[in-house]
Amino acid sequence: MRMGMMASALALAWMATVSNAMAAKATPSAPPGPRVEIQNFAFMPKTLTVPAGSKVVWTNLDEEPHIVTSAGGGFANSPGLDTNDSYSFTFSKPGTYAYYCSIHPMMMGTIVVQ
Amino acid sequence: MDHTSNDNESPEGRRGFLKCMAMAGAGTLWLMKGGVLQAHGLADGNAGIAAPDATFSFVQVSDSHIGFHKEPNMDVAGSFRDCLARATHQRSRPDFILHTGDLTHLSRPEEFDTVAQLVRDSGAPHTLYVPGEHDVIGDNGAEFFKRFGEKQADGGWYSFDHRGVHFVGLINVLNLKAGGLGFLGPDQLAWLKKDLAPLSASTPLVVFAHMPLWNLYESWGWGTDDSAEAMTYLKRFGSVTVLNGHVHQVQQKVEGTVTFHTARSTAYPQPAPGVGPGPGPLKDIVAGSLKHYLGVREVRHVRGAQALAVAEEALA
Numbered sequence: 001m002r003m004g005m006m007a008s009a010l011a012l013a014w015m016a017t018v019s020n021a022m023a024a025k026a027t028p029s030a031p032p033g034p035r036v037e038i039q040n041f042a043f044m045p046k047t048l049t050v051p052a053g054s055k056v057v058w059t060n061l062d063e064e065p066h067i068v069t070s071a072g073g074g075f076a077n078s079p080g081l082d083t084n085d086s087y088s089f090t091f092s093k094p095g096t097y098a099y100y101c102s103i104h105p106m107m108m109g110t111i112v113v114q
Numbered sequence: 115m116d117h118t119s120n121d122n123e124s125p126e127g128r129r130g131f132l133k134c135m136a137m138a139g140a141g142t143l144w145l146m147k148g149g150v151l152q153a154h155g156l157a158d159g160n161a162g163i164a165a166p167d168a169t170f171s172f173v174q175v176s177d178s179h180i181g182f183h184k185e186p187n188m189d190v191a192g193s194f195r196d197c198l199a200r201a202t203h204q205r206s207r208p209d210f211i212l213h214t215g216d217l218t219h220l221s222r223p224e225e226f227d228t229v230a231q232l233v234r235d236s237g238a239p240h241t242l243y244v245p246g247e248h249d250v251i252g253d254n255g256a257e258f259f260k261r262f263g264e265k266q267a268d269g270g271w272y273s274f275d276h277r278g279v280h281f282v283g284l285i286n287v288l289n290l291k292a293g294g295l296g297f298l299g300p301d302q303l304a305w306l307k308k309d310l311a312p313l314s315a316s317t318p319l320v321v322f323a324h325m326p327l328w329n330l331y332e333s334w335g336w337g338t339d340d341s342a343e344a345m346t347y348l349k350r351f352g353s354v355t356v357l358n359g360h361v362h363q364v365q366q367k368v369e370g371t372v373t374f375h376t377a378r379s380t381a382y383p384q385p386a387p388g389v390g391p392g393p394g395p396l397k398d399i400v401a402g403s404l405k406h407y408l409g410v411r412e413v414r415h416v417r418g419a420q421a422l423a424v425a426e427e428a429l430a
Binding site: 040041042062063064065067069071079080082083098099100102103104105106108 | 182184219220221247248250251252287290291292293294295332333334335391392393394395
């Protein structure tokens with residue numbers, strides 16, 4: 001959970017930065033990072049394509065906890081994500097990373113790193 | 115869940131039973147004979163039910179989700195306490211309680227502490243547990259098994275005999291495969307086959323696990339990938355009752371001599387299969403009606419009839 005909460009705090013800080021950036025129009029706003037939202041027992045988008053080196057952020061919007069789990073061990077699994085918890089992973093190597101929720105395994109997603 | 119009674123047996127036990135149920139209001143008594151379920155509405159007091167020769171009863175509780183603190187239930191500890199009180203004070207004095215998983219919401223130590231404390235404080239009889247997927251988050255159930263496991267086998271599954279009935283607790287929430295449902299696994303199936311082998315086909319069986327052991331609604335994950343294999347070991351028995359949780363509502367199915375039941379949650383209801391976008395908490399319920407959706411289940415064993423009467427009891 002600690003990682004999830006840290007990730008949440010980071011996401012909040014990031015959001016604060018973005019809104020500050022938007023408020024102060026002179027500052028170029030940071031491009032939104034690649035995000036996956038978890039809602040209604042689904043990863044959205046189901047397939048996300050990102051350039052190598054991208055940090056992908058998952059945020060759980062369900063009341064149910066979820067766990068982002070690599071199907072092939074290609075990246076580190078998240079801890080249990082409670083409502084509004086986030087988890088991030090930076091994908092440095094190109095490839096196709098299938099993942100699922102280890103407690104609701106019908107939930108599947110893919111990160112394509114180019 | 116009210117049903118019409120058409121049973122014609124002795125009324126003696128039914129009166130006692132109705133007394134118990136009066137506190138609860140709505141409820142359903144299920145009487146199973148040779149794999150066929152008979153449902154009895156508890157409001158129609160004329161027909162009798164063969165309960166006087168019940169040798170024992172036990173209660174199922176499920177999905178207490180301690181740690182959940184959102185709508186529609188901000189006090190899941192309170193509703194679990196109510197259910198335990200109801201279970202413990204049944205007139206028939208249940209011999210034990212089965213908790214069919216999701217004790218906690220997030221597998222946190224303090225949530226497990228609360229569960230243990232509530233069960234202890236309720237004065238409940240011996241309570242046995244199987245984990246839900248919410249109890250194995252992050253540690254594959256290490257904390258759960260340390261506190262609530264029966265420690266018969268490495269995998270956590272177990273069996274016991276109680277007054278002529280063979281009970282089997284299975285684990286189907288670990289090692290879940292991407293795209294799959296609940297999972298028993300080859301080791302557990304091999305153990306189950308061996309465990310059942312010496313039993314005569316006339317031994318009544320009660321098999322319990324968290325996720326449904328029948329494919330109730332696959333697109334919401336309400337089923338178990340390899341339950342069909344387990345069923346091949348169960349089908350030679352004359353009376354098999356399968357008790358599950360997970361779906362937070364009562365669902366039943368009869369398949370030969372095997373009758374499947376899922377239980378209500380003591381915490382919050384979930385939608386009927388396929389109703390709405392997903393199987394999250396059902397929040398859109400009439401204010402004040404939550405307790406109609408929560409409940410406990412009492413099961414009585416009737417000597418000689420090889421039948422189990424399963425009663426649903428809502429909290430209100």
